Amino acid sequence: MKIELAKHSGFCVGVKNAVNKIVDEINNSSEDIYINGPLIHSPQTVRVLEKRGLKIIKDSDPVDNKITAIRTHGTTRQEYQDIKKRAKRVINLTCLNVAYVQAIVKKYSAKGYFVLILGDKNHAEVRGISSYASSGCFIISCPEDITSLPEADKYVLVSQTTLDIDFFDEASAILKNRIPGLEIINTICNATSERQNDLYAAVKNGADAIVVVGGKNSANTKRLAQIGIDNNIKTFHIETEDELNPDDFAGVEYAVVSAGASTPSWIVNNVLEKIYEINFKAKAHISYLLKYLLSFFVRTNLLSAFSTIFMTLAILPCKVYECNMTMPLLSAAFIFIMYSINNFLRPYEMKLSKPFKYNLYSKYKYLLIFITGIALIYYLFYSFRTAYPAPALYIITLMCGSIYAIPSVTKIASYNPFKLLRILFGIKSVVTSIGWTFVALIIPFTVNRYDYIQFTAILIIIFSIIFVRNILFDLLDYQGDLLLGIETFPTIFGIKTTKAVIISLCILYSLSVLFSMYIVNLLSLLYIINLIYYYFLYKKIKTNYYLFRLKYESLIEFNFILLAIFSVIGDLFNINLF
Numbered sequence: 001m002k003i004e005l006a007k008h009s010g011f012c013v014g015v016k017n018a019v020n021k022i023v024d025e026i027n028n029s030s031e032d033i034y035i036n037g038p039l040i041h042s043p044q045t046v047r048v049l050e051k052r053g054l055k056i057i058k059d060s061d062p063v064d065n066k067i068t069a070i071r072t073h074g075t076t077r078q079e080y081q082d083i084k085k086r087a088k089r090v091i092n093l094t095c096l097n098v099a100y101v102q103a104i105v106k107k108y109s110a111k112g113y114f115v116l117i118l119g120d121k122n123h124a125e126v127r128g129i130s131s132y133a134s135s136g137c138f139i140i141s142c143p144e145d146i147t148s149l150p151e152a153d154k155y156v157l158v159s160q161t162t163l164d165i166d167f168f169d170e171a172s173a174i175l176k177n178r179i180p181g182l183e184i185i186n187t188i189c190n191a192t193s194e195r196q197n198d199l200y201a202a203v204k205n206g207a208d209a210i211v212v213v214g215g216k217n218s219a220n221t222k223r224l225a226q227i228g229i230d231n232n233i234k235t236f237h238i239e240t241e242d243e244l245n246p247d248d249f250a251g252v253e254y255a256v257v258s259a260g261a262s263t264p265s266w267i268v269n270n271v272l273e274k275i276y277e278i279n280f281k282a283k284a285h286i287s288y289l290l291k292y293l294l295s296f297f298v299r300t301n302l303l304s305a306f307s308t309i310f311m312t313l314a315i316l317p318c319k320v321y322e323c324n325m326t327m328p329l330l331s332a333a334f335i336f337i338m339y340s341i342n343n344f345l346r347p348y349e350m351k352l353s354k355p356f357k358y359n360l361y362s363k364y365k366y367l368l369i370f371i372t373g374i375a376l377i378y379y380l381f382y383s384f385r386t387a388y389p390a391p392a393l394y395i396i397t398l399m400c401g402s403i404y405a406i407p408s409v410t411k412i413a414s415y416n417p418f419k420l421l422r423i424l425f426g427i428k429s430v431v432t433s434i435g436w437t438f439v440a441l442i443i444p445f446t447v448n449r450y451d452y453i454q455f456t457a458i459l460i461i462i463f464s465i466i467f468v469r470n471i472l473f474d475l476l477d478y479q480g481d482l483l484l485g486i487e488t489f490p491t492i493f494g495i496k497t498t499k500a501v502i503i504s505l506c507i508l509y510s511l512s513v514l515f516s517m518y519i520v521n522l523l524s525l526l527y528i529i530n531l532i533y534y535y536f537l538y539k540k541i542k543t544n545y546y547l548f549r550l551k552y553e554s555l556i557e558f559n560f561i562l563l564a565i566f567s568v569i570g571d572l573f574n575i576n577l578f
Helices: 013-028 043-051 077-086 096-110 124-130 143-148 165-178 190-204 219-230 265-282 285-299 302-315 326-345 347-353 355-363 365-383 390-405 407-413 419-426 428-447 452-476 478-484 489-519 522-543 549-573
Strands: 002-005 033-035 054-056 067-070 089-092 114-118 137-140 155-159 209-213 234-238 254-259
Touching: 002 265, 013 033, 013 043, 013 067, 013 089, 013 096, 013 478, 043 054, 043 478, 067 077, 096 114, 096 124, 096 155, 114 124, 114 165, 124 137, 137 143, 143 165, 155 165, 165 190, 190 219, 190 254, 209 219, 209 265, 219 234, 254 265, 265 285, 265 355, 265 478, 265 549, 285 302, 285 355, 285 549, 302 326, 302 428, 302 452, 302 549, 326 347, 326 355, 326 365, 326 390, 326 428, 347 355, 347 478, 355 365, 365 390, 390 428, 428 452, 452 478, 452 489, 452 522, 452 549, 478 489, 489 522, 522 549
Parallel strands: 002 254, 033 054, 033 067, 067 089, 114 137, 114 155, 209 234, 209 254
Antiparallel strands: none
């Protein structure tokens, strides 16, 4: 089965701006924030924001002296004036496209035009738009409504921003013939048009199944589903991946996934993964088994732990095949223990944005606890068999990592008076990279000392790879982390700063590789491939938050395998410049 994601899916610009703004308000306000209805038509997003403290109020609820937000669909002119007068502060999150329609109606009404609105008369956006029609208005929800038009001297026609394109064309053609001099203004937003055109193209290209992801009460999402239904294509309008079953795709050869303008990326990605899983199950058994094993090793961080062995081997002053394996295995054990503790202590976050990982941990809970226990016993026993001062450093690092993994400790640390420390402590990608580098490289160096300059070059190479790896995972989770209030480098500092930091690290990394070539081994040049590899992954992930998640998780981790291979090649051939 061919699986394709529609080009225009998920959050539109208006929704993205509104969500980012309200999340920023929640993060930086010590007071409760109220909003005049659901921010967007995505029940999952609304529930997350409610859990974080955004309180939904009804029209009759008082807003006196409260910080109050206006939802993306806007509100009536009267209600907005009332909120503005009584609220402590107003956060206007009205979509710019909706505000534009309101402005058009206000402008033409002032000139005496009677306003005709194509749209759902019960929709919040339409109610808000109609309140700006001071010279009167009439809402047309179906072609039959046109027969009941009130008499007026002149008319202007606008539409709900999420209206069906075909209905707009049909209704405006009828009205144009009926009303000479009718002013027609197409106010369907680009995001709506683009999503609908994507599905019309999919129908034309032979899609035999359409999956539309989004709130069941979302106007734009319902219209996307209607396109499939009207064209007699198997259509599924779902809110989460749990609503899909393997039998749904029996006989399907080409499935297209689309998502409404209020659907966050993590839900779209979960749906994509569910469809891919269904597709793998329908194929040969070996294909599904390989995919399942890949998922297990990547998502339980066994692959990360295995790769850490080679990182430590890379810094030890001996050939890979000659080294004592105690310290490399201690590094691997530490990484597996830390990720296991973090995943078991933060089930809510994992269940919401990474349900497949959550299901994996739930299904193999006791096996993973057993493996973690074995890793912990190995770590405690063999850390004391290393040379001074490594035992003390291993135990201190384990204690610090375990304490950091406790959510309540992170919360307490967020109240410390030093802002920089507070931010750095809260950013898991920074803390994880430091802990990983410390155990895999710095502790082994305290026992196997050699040239400090050479060590620094390798340290920069390894830290950069680990940090960029963590940033790529943060970017995969960016939208979900933003909503959940999880502090990562991108959610704290923004995408632009993240990009600048990555570029800076890449420059340092390249200089360190060149230095390592000159001092240690000409084959250190191979490490540049790791940098180029992550660069292309970064470009792909940065420009597209909607993707088959397991594929990119595996590709990110595969770079560590490449690093290990290059390390072994460097040791085997050991070509020096002199």
